[in-house]
Amino acid sequence: MTRLHTYATVVTWTGDQGSGTSGYRDYARAHELSADGPAEVILGSSDPAFRGDPARWNPEQLLVGALSQCHMLSYLHRCAVSGVVVTAYVDHAAGTMAETAEGGHxxxxxxxxxxxxxxxxxxxxxxxxxxxAHKACFIASSVNFPVRHEPTVHVGPAR
Known part of the structure; x- marks a missing residue:
């Protein structure tokens, strides 16, 4: 039996500087990301390489973050049911995007x-x-590029 889940978000552009998108340099890439449930709004923009605000989250960072979150949650679940007691977890994830004449990926x-x-x-x-955990991660299973993991395991008190 297949169960379907739907995730709805709202993106609201907040970058009109008085003349809308009358020119490439005439508008800010600022926007807000929200969803039913979370109390906080995520402030977004484009990557600074594309005239974005470096103080705001960009879609590329959010994608890397979603992959990292999904792996962590899947991993912690597997540890819990396998008798592995995790006392600390931190992931320094990085994504690489290639920009081409046709776009980016x-x-x-x-x-x-x-x-x-x-x-x-x-x-x-x-x-x-x-x-x-990697095989069970819903987000990693949904992307068309490799998601690798290079874990380090320590024993003892949280670092």
Whole structure:
């Protein structure tokens, strides 16, 4: 049985500087991203390379962030049901986008989760669970470019 889930968001452009999009340099790329549920609005723009505001989130960062979040949530679930006690998790993810004459596309995203587990006997299983988490990640399964992971596992107190 297939279950369908729908995710709705609202993007509102806030960059009209008085003349709309009358010229490429005549409008800001500022916008707001919201959804039913979250109380906070995400302030967005385009990448600074495309006249965006570096103080706001851009779609490319949000995509990398979504992949990182999805992997982490999938991973923590697998750890919990496998008896691996994670005490800390941080991921320094990075995505690469190639800009061509036809447009742009991501060529890969690399996740670099650094995980701390409670006991030495958990380290090997903790490392192996990243592959399972990757296969189960809904977002990674939906993109047309490689999503790699380069995990590090530490034992002991949170770093």
């Amino acid at each position: 991501f060529t890969e995203v690399v996740l670099r989760p650094e995980v701390t587990v409670a006991a030495p006997e958990m380290a090997e299983r903790a490392a192996a669970l990243h592959e399972e």
